[in-house]
Amino acid sequence: MTSTRTQTQRSKDALTSGYDVVIVGGGVAGCVLASRLSEDEGRTVCLVEAGPDYGPDRRAWPRQLLDAHALSRNDVWERRTDIHRIRARVLGGSSCINGCWHTWGAIPDHEDWERAGGSHWSAAAMEPYRRRAVEQMRLRTVPDQELSAWARAALDGARELGYATVDMGTSGGPGCGTPLINALDGLRWNAAFAYLELARDRPNLTIQGETRVDRLRVRNGRVRGVEVVVKGKPETLVADTYLVACGxxxxxxxxxxxxxxxxxxxxxxxxxxxxxxxxxxxxxxDQPSVFVPMTPTAELNAALAVKEEAGELYVNRMLIRAASEACPPDSWDLHIVPSAGNPLFGSLPPGQYEAGISALLMKPASRGQVRLRSADPTEPLDIDPAFLTDPDGRDEAVLRSGLAVIERLAATTAFKRLAAPIKGHPSSELSGTEMRARLGTYWHPVGTCAMGRSKDPSAVVDGEGRVRGVDNLLVADASILPTVPAANTQLVVLTLAELLAGKMTETTLR
Structure with a gap:
């Protein structure tokens, strides 16, 4: 898709001059799309982000966004809000504030997507785009020196329970291991760095930060423009094609x-x-979780303090893919994630740390919704994740199975010398009310603009992201996935954006 118009026919500095493509949302998917689509010198691209663009010089970025040891909560849409509502508002999106983890899902995930979107969503067809994303993001395995005493004990404990070591960056099967990470010697290598560093100098790419998008002007089956607010001033961006990548x-x-x-x-x-x-x-x-706190021994606190002093203390560096009784063969429906370090919320005195193990429900049956509270774009959204609301109670049962795995892991030889479970009745015996009161989230929402076949009345887009009934509008982010993968979603989003950019440019990777 290359326009006959050239860059000399419009001013790169004139925001409203018209483009071949406007990408709304500068998060993970938006950065991929802007980079790949602007590789064609004849295609003009404008990337619009509500949050700040801190620019090409990494030294100008806030320290909190660069620090891979902690989860920044500054550049977000809402502060002091319900935990499930946290989302990034900065160029680079969630890759600037998340835990730098990348895992891959199971084969049944692709089977779901292939039924909804076509053969290019199969595991084999997506694999070249997955490899491309891994290379571009400079993903790597966890270096040995970044494994704390807690992480090493967790790996030993998992093997004691019979879990084999698996590659978390591929489909594989149940087992234990370490994720791929986009942390380079403590630097969070986000999608803005990975995909836009070289693209920024292209004369056909405009990056517009701190620009709030209010609405698309849709008439007679086409988008006629996108209404934005720049420094308090209303503007309208006009393009041939509009891509929505707002999450x-x-x-x-x-x-x-x-x-x-x-x-x-x-x-x-x-x-x-x-x-x-x-x-x-x-x-x-989304994927709900329950954290089971444990009491660190003096030995563990001392070991973590040494790691922190060396600048190598990471709260999470390993996980277990576990299968409940309801899980299909050769797949998994739980992540078991041990963590130890500085608390995610709040603080502790120097030399003291938080430790525990989380059970995370990877393939929930419950479905929530996103709705408006008003037509005002500045009004917070009505977001209901509806955790553990499936009528059959399957989600609660699977999560309870994960809590039982935690109890077995905590009782292994490797773990018992580093921490003791909090006293009280076993976490797997929590009542439904107690479990719901302790729910957290993995921050992996999907599905709200789900792809599907033409006969599916609930489908919003087709398998190439094209919005039903609108000729020149596409959605290309986690919202189009009809089901959540049995994985952290960032690598999946990077891959789907690579895939859909290839579809738009008719580029197929082998």
Missing amino acids: AFGSPALLLRSGLGPASHLEEMRIRPEIDLPGVGANLT
């Missing part, structure tokens, strides 16, 4: 504000329905 919360919200979604909800918000798409904002799927 599982932001993408459905933008479509809804633009009149694309369930007609009844739009009318309730006093938004004129352009196209009745019941699936917009529905099917929200």
Whole structure:
């Protein structure tokens, strides 16, 4: 897709001059799309991000975003909010604030996506794009010196329980191991660095930070422009093609504000329905968790203090892929993640650390939703993850199975000398009410603009991200996945963005 217009026919500095492609959302997917689509010198691309672009010089970036040891909570949409609502607002998106973990899902994940989107979503077809993303993000295995005493004990304990070592960057099967990471000697190597560092100098690429997107102007089955606010001033960006990459919360919200979604909800918000798409904002799927705290021994606290002094203390560096009784053969539906270090929330006195093990439900059956509270783009969204609400109670049962794995792991020889479980009844015997009160999240929402076949009334996009009923609009981010993978989602999002960029440029990797 190359326009006959050239860059000399428009000014790169004139934001409203018109582009071949406008990408709304400068998160992980947006950075990939901007980089790949601007490789064609004849295609003009504008990448729009609500948060700041701290620029090409890494020294100008806030220290918190560069530090791979901790999770920054400064450049986010909402502060002091429910934990499941946390999402990045900065060029590079979640790759700037997350834990730098990359794992890959199971073969049944691809089977779900292939049924919904076509053969290019199969494991084999996505593999070249996965490898490309791994290379571009400079993903690496965890160096030996970054394994704390807690992580080493966890690996030994997992093997004591019979878990084989597996490669977490591929499908494989149940087992234990370390994730791929985008942390380079303590530096969080985010998607803005990886994908835009060389692309920034291209004359056909415009990166517009601190630009709030209000809505798309949709008329007669086409987007006619995107309304934005730059430094308090309303502007309209015009393009031939519009790509939405605002994430599982932001993408459905933008479509809804633009009149694309369930007609009844739009009318309730006093938004004129352009196209009745019941699936917009529905099917929200995220991975809930329960953290089981443990009491560190003096030996563990001392070992962690030495790691911290050396600048090598990472809270999480290994995981177990575990299968509950309800899991299909050769797959997994749980991550068991031991962690020890500085608390994610709050603080402890020097020399003291938080330790525990989390059970994370990877393939939930429960479905939530994203809705508007009003047509005002500055109003916070109504986000309901609906954790553990499936009518059959399967999600609670699987999570309880994960808590039982935690109990067995905590009782292994390797673990018992470093920490003791908190006194009280076993976590696997928590009541449903107690479990819900302790729920956390893995921060991997998907599904709110799900892809599907033409006969699927809930489908929002097709297998190439094209929005149903709108000729020149695509969605390309985690929101299009109809089911969540049995994995952390960042590598999947990088891969799907590589894939869809290849589809737009008719490039197939081998």
